[in-house]
Amino acid sequence: MEGMIRFAYPNQTKSVSVTAAHCEQNCAHCGGHYLKHMLPISAMAASRATSFLISGGCGSDGKVPIVEHVAELKELKQGRRYNLHVGLIDEAEIAKIAEIADCVSFDFIGDDETIREVLGIKRTVQDYIHCYQTLRQQVKVMPHICIGLQGGELKGEYRAIELLRELGVDSLTFIIFTPTRKTRYAEYSPPKLEEVVELLKWARKTCPSIPIHLGCMRPGGRYRSEIDQWAVKIGLDTIVNPTPKAVELANELGRTIQRSEECCVL
Numbered sequence: 001m002e003g004m005i006r007f008a009y010p011n012q013t014k015s016v017s018v019t020a021a022h023c024e025q026n027c028a029h030c031g032g033h034y035l036k037h038m039l040p041i042s043a044m045a046a047s048r049a050t051s052f053l054i055s056g057g058c059g060s061d062g063k064v065p066i067v068e069h070v071a072e073l074k075e076l077k078q079g080r081r082y083n084l085h086v087g088l089i090d091e092a093e094i095a096k097i098a099e100i101a102d103c104v105s106f107d108f109i110g111d112d113e114t115i116r117e118v119l120g121i122k123r124t125v126q127d128y129i130h131c132y133q134t135l136r137q138q139v140k141v142m143p144h145i146c147i148g149l150q151g152g153e154l155k156g157e158y159r160a161i162e163l164l165r166e167l168g169v170d171s172l173t174f175i176i177f178t179p180t181r182k183t184r185y186a187e188y189s190p191p192k193l194e195e196v197v198e199l200l201k202w203a204r205k206t207c208p209s210i211p212i213h214l215g216c217m218r219p220g221g222r223y224r225s226e227i228d229q230w231a232v233k234i235g236l237d238t239i240v241n242p243t244p245k246a247v248e249l250a251n252e253l254g255r256t257i258q259r260s261e262e263c264c265v266l
Helices: 033-037 067-077 091-097 112-119 125-136 157-167 193-206 221-234 244-252
Strands: 004-008 013-017 051-055 081-084 103-107 141-147 172-176 212-214 238-240 256-260
Touching: 004 244, 067 091, 091 125, 103 125, 112 125, 125 141, 125 157, 141 157, 157 193, 172 193, 193 212, 193 221, 212 221, 221 238, 221 244, 244 256
Parallel strands: 004 238, 004 256, 013 051, 051 081, 081 103, 103 141, 141 172, 172 212, 212 238
Antiparallel strands: none
């Protein structure tokens, strides 16, 4: 297989939480765990990062309260790029975040039951569709699909891809459910490797002309090594922090390797 593949090592992108370690939503797969490793806004001025993922905990309404910090974030930007994780915000809020966003990473879910069970909010797939459509009118949107979000079971991922194709999509990022300590899904298993591979193959086949990324969140160990190699074979365009065997395989298959130092959507 020929063609270019990008290996992203996002050392120059730092993650920032506008809510520190607090999250009202307390999702089954995360429980606020990942917020603990993010920087506070107060650390941005001294950072030498060239870009930032601006995120935070969601309120019970499914929104990340970035709008409250737009003025401060605008002042801190100084030529650096922002990838925002905003959740289900409304039209007025989208207009405000558009002032600072270089792109928005939007978690897209294609199953109502998953929204209720995992996120615990009274929202539907239709709410995600509406927010995505509104975002696309004002900012660059990079939809993310978490494979196996409902405790390692695939429910709605194929539908999510189909919906995004109908709505219009410029790129697609996949992440994979990873059991995390001290969460409600801590004792669950990642999705079956063969099911993930089939989904990625189908996505590549049905979306042949858009960049498809394998994002940073995915299980480790042998699972990660195998899925990364499959990503190379399937023809995905980007892998974040690839395993050594994936890099080796890309070379063997004659793929031209491009290296980047920032978040895969930037």
